[in-house]
Amino acid sequence: MPRKKSLLIGINYTGSNHQLNGCINDAMNVREYLVRDRGYSPDQRDMVILTDLPENRGTPFYPTGANMLAAFNWLVSGNNPGDSLWLSYSGHGSQVRDPDGDRDSGFDDTICPVDFEQNGQITSDTLHKVIVSPMNPRCRLTILFDCCHSGSAVELPYVFRPDADGRVNMVNNVKEGISLAKEASALLHGGFSIEKIHDVQSLIGRGTSLLHKFTHPEAPSDENGLADENFMEDWRNERKDVWMFSGCADDQTSADTSMQGLATGAMSWAFINTMRSNPRQSYIEV
Numbered sequence: 001m002p003r004k005k006s007l008l009i010g011i012n013y014t015g016s017n018h019q020l021n022g023c024i025n026d027a028m029n030v031r032e033y034l035v036r037d038r039g040y041s042p043d044q045r046d047m048v049i050l051t052d053l054p055e056n057r058g059t060p061f062y063p064t065g066a067n068m069l070a071a072f073n074w075l076v077s078g079n080n081p082g083d084s085l086w087l088s089y090s091g092h093g094s095q096v097r098d099p100d101g102d103r104d105s106g107f108d109d110t111i112c113p114v115d116f117e118q119n120g121q122i123t124s125d126t127l128h129k130v131i132v133s134p135m136n137p138r139c140r141l142t143i144l145f146d147c148c149h150s151g152s153a154v155e156l157p158y159v160f161r162p163d164a165d166g167r168v169n170m171v172n173n174v175k176e177g178i179s180l181a182k183e184a185s186a187l188l189h190g191g192f193s194i195e196k197i198h199d200v201q202s203l204i205g206r207g208t209s210l211l212h213k214f215t216h217p218e219a220p221s222d223e224n225g226l227a228d229e230n231f232m233e234d235w236r237n238e239r240k241d242v243w244m245f246s247g248c249a250d251d252q253t254s255a256d257t258s259m260q261g262l263a264t265g266a267m268s269w270a271f272i273n274t275m276r277s278n279p280r281q282s283y284i285e286v
Helices: 023-036 065-076 126-133 182-187 192-203 265-279
Strands: 004-010 047-049 084-090 091-097 107-111 140-146 158-163 168-172 241-245 256-259 262-265
Touching: 023 047, 023 084, 023 140, 023 265, 047 065, 065 126, 107 126, 107 140, 107 256, 140 265, 158 182
Parallel strands: 004 047, 004 084, 084 140, 140 241
Antiparallel strands: 091 107, 158 168, 256 262
C-alpha cells in the first residue's frame, strides 16, 4: 500500500529581533488538515514536525539548519513508487548574494533555520539538490512554502497560474513572476479581512505580499525575471513529480496575519480553506 509521509516546519524565531507569531500555528493547522482531510498518519514514523517550541530545543525536532537538512533527507529517502510526500515550511525567507554568478539578479532565494544568524541560510540550489534531485521519480511531492522570496525556493522549471480570465496557463518559471507584487500588495494592504478571502484565494500560487519587520537584501528586478540559462542545466532532464504552492514571488515579502483571532500565515490559511471548500479539485484548479 502506498505510504504517505510529511514534514512540517514552523519557526517563530521566538525572542529574536525577527520574531513571527503564526508559523508554529501554520504547522499545526497543516497537520490537522493532512490528518483530517488527506489521510496522513500523525505517527512520528510518517509525520515529522519541526518547531522552535522551547521543549524541542536540543532535540532533532528543533529547526536548526542541520536538523532541517536531516529531515529533508528523511522525507525523500526510502520511498516506493506511488508514495505521497508532503513538505510545508512557514518561517522567514530571504535572499543572499549568489556565489555562483548564475543569477541575473545576483541573489539566491533562501529559507532561514532558527539558527540562521549563527550558521547561515539554506539556498534554493541546496533545497533542490537535497529534496528534488534524490526523489524517487514515481513518488509525488507537494510543497507549501509560506515565506518571503519563495517563488523559486526549490528551483522548479515551470509555474502554473491563472490569467485575468481565470484560465490556467503554464509559463516558464525562470522567465515570469515579477508583475504580481503590486496587485497582491494593493489587495492585502492594511490588513486581512473575511471580505478579501475570495480575492486572496485567487492569488494562491501567485503571491500574497505583506510587509513585516524582517529586512531582506533588495534584489534588482527585471521585467522578464530570471533568464532561461539560470535554471541549472543538469536539472532539466529530471523527471520528478513535484508541485509547489508558494506565498510569494521571488521579489515579494510575506508576514503574519490574524484569522479568527489566531496568528497565522495568509498563504497557509487560504490554501487549507480553499482545499477544504472543494476537496476534489485538482492542483491546477486551486
